[in-house]
Amino acid sequence: MDLLATPVLTALEALDPDVAKYVYVTEIDPDLADTAAMTEAYDVPLAASSNCVLVAGKRAGEERVAACVVRATTRTDVNTTVRKQLDVRKASFWPTERAVEASGMEYGGITPVGVPADWRLLLDSRVKEGPNVVGSGLRRSKLLMPGGVLTALPGAEVVEALAKPAE
Template sequence: MRFGTLDWSPALDHPHLLAAPVRQALEAWAKNSPDAVGQVLVAPIDPDQADTADMTATYELPLEASANCVLVAGKRNGEERLAAAIVRATTRADVNSTIKKLLDVRKASFLPTDRAVTDAGMEYGGITPIGLPGQYRVLLDTRTTASPAIIGSGIRGSKILLPGEVLAELPGSEIVEGLAKE
């Protein structure tokens, strides 16, 4: 399938284009939902063009199709609470209100890059909700579930494309109204 100037193929047919945790999560998900996972596509990209603005311009993709995954943490009674917030690139995660309330913490902050990369087992610029460790709540803004979404593949050298309704079926995900602001 062609979207933008990229040719997209079934993700599990190209495991070299996926970080190990992403591939493993897709394989596990496929056991219960093969039709859903069959709609998860991947395309190689230039790793130097992995950042959203560069990628959409280079490959003639609509910015609103991109969904960014940001990792957030907060503490309550000494317990760290973690979440991955997935929001359209045309919006920004509402960390100081919605995410803070969902995590039930006084303050929520973006994880530092080094920690995000280490925790996820993925490359910066490729972090995706697919394959994150179990301690992360996966929060999807409702806008990410309504139309195709381009997300990370765990590496900078490719991107995943999937229907929003398939993203909403991601095991353990929570759909949240107002997770992002314009």
């Protein structure tokens, strides 16, 4: 349990045990937390990794936040799909400091597991199938789970074309 950030541990404990039993955690070198470095060092296929980014925009003075989960082989379509999902004029990635403070997670370890309930949790349809290596809230570990666990997270919304292929 010391390999998980507090919001992640709390969220995993709240999951249905029949879902949570498919979540595994492993320790990694924190210097290898970034996806490209981790996949290369640990011989994990890039297609098995998913990234979680925090995006926000404003509408009528109200900030709308989304945690977006996409395969590491793709890039979040912030300017079109996410912007439309949030119903905002402009959407942007959150600055690192703000993402860390608001999520209660370390940069390089931000994960969809345990994001605040008032945020949208948008999952690219490609993460539904197969394994997903995602952050644990800490740089020194990763979670492994099938796509079905991601779709079972509270508030999870599967969105077609949330991501575009990486160039």
